[in-house]
Amino acid sequence: MAPKRIKHTFRLPPDLSAQLADFAGRKRIAQAVVVETALASFLSPDGSDRLEAALSRRLDRLSRQADRLAYHVEVSNEALALFIRFWLTNNAPLPDTVLAAAQAMGRERYESFIEALNRRMEFGPRLTNELSFDVPGKTESDAGSAP
Incomplete structure (x- = not known):
């Protein structure tokens, strides 16, 4: 036997009423069930603790x-x-006679660097991952010894 229910009458603003009807329609449940669940959640003493x-x-x-x-x-x-x-x-700084050739070589090297950086960002390992593998950390046995 279902517990006795008490009827309540209250008014809602039109936009809130439309939202309630829309939500209940999408979930295929009665509007009263939505209101009941929302009130139970709002009034539950542990609701604020869960939030x-x-x-x-x-x-x-x-x-x-x-x-x-x-x-x-x-x-x-x-x-x-x-x-x-x-x-x-x-x-060291370059003399003016080889500066143009060095700048051209620098542009080529920079383009190679950018390509390598792109490959590494897409597929390669990250520096922080390499640091954790390449640089050994202190272990508990090392803590008492001098560096």
Whole structure:
């Protein structure tokens, strides 16, 4: 035997009433069931706790993503700075007689670099992945020893 139901009469704005009718029609359920479910969800004491938990999980995920992004930016900046320092300390300025030929060679090398970068971005490993494999981290046994 179904529990006794109490009839309620209330008025809705036309646009909200249209949304209710549209949603109930799409789900093929009675409008009363939609209103009943919405009220139960809104009035449930743990509804706000569930919403807060869902928001907390999402914020945690966004925070981890922002941390990873910051790490990748830091690695990129350090790699670029290291390359620039190396290049500036190991390459002497060219005399004017060979400057045009060096610039032409530089353009060719730059185009090759861009092609290699495109290939690597599409198919190749990422620098951060290589760092984790190429640079050994300190293990617990290394923690007590001097570098």
